[in-house]
Amino acid sequence: MIKAILVFNNHGKPRFLRFYQRYPEDMQQHIVRETFHLVSQRDDNVCNFLEGGSLIGGSDCKLIYRHYSTLYFVFCVDSSESELGILDLIQVFVETLDKCFDSVCELDLIFNVDKVHYILHEVVMGGMVLETNMNEVITQVDAQSKLEKSETGFSATSGRAVSAIKNMNLPELPRNINIGDLNIKVPNISHFV
Structure with a gap:
């Protein structure tokens, strides 16, 4: 099971964090610092997995x-996950981000955190791997983007309708309508528009 996904820059500044276990915020910051210290000190020509830090699971946890x-x-991740499988999963996640943001960078992660979370939720949810096919993930992200654009169109349309009604030059409506025994009071609609 995946316990956490951390993305930070070369200086240890977190750019994206997703914990699948509950940790207080100060503990999360300690985990990020410890993880950065462990990972950044490693040479580029060594393997990309190591035993987890003391804060996030100790010897049962691996950092990939x-x-x-x-x-x-x-x-x-915990010891039940395959190191090579998780390396491939990281590759799928990064390539998907790269396709969705046209060459992903730090700023994309910072300013589009909702979209990054959506992409991650298509790949991993609740610490379990859902999808490893990058094309399927991109298809779902594109469908979500189309849905968001269509919803934006609906809200813009209703806004235009309200402003059109406001700009209409309507004659003054009568306040009381009497039809035989029926007496109708017409509310003032100017505060509705």
Whole structure:
């Protein structure tokens, strides 16, 4: 099971964090610092997995990471996960981000955190791997983007309708309508528009 997914830059600044176990915020910060210290001290020509830090599971936990340009992508997993499978999963996640953001960078992760969370939820949810096919993930992300755009169109349409009604030059409506025994009071609609 995946316990956490951490993305931080070369200076240890967190750019994206997802914990699948509950930790207080100060403990999360300690985990990020410890993980950065463990991962950043490693030489580039050694393997990309090591025993987890003392804070996130000790000897039962493994840190599996990849370093791309200025970002470290670290998956903290328990001993039941395959190291090579998680390395491939990191590759799928990064390539999907790269396709969705046209060459992903730190700023994409910072300013589009909702979209990054959505992409991650298509790949991993609740610490369990859902999808490893990058094309399927991209198809779902594109469908979500189309849905968001269509919803934006609906809200813009209703906004235009309200402003059109406001700009209409309507004659003054009568306040009381009497039809035989029926007396109808017409509310003032100017405060509705």
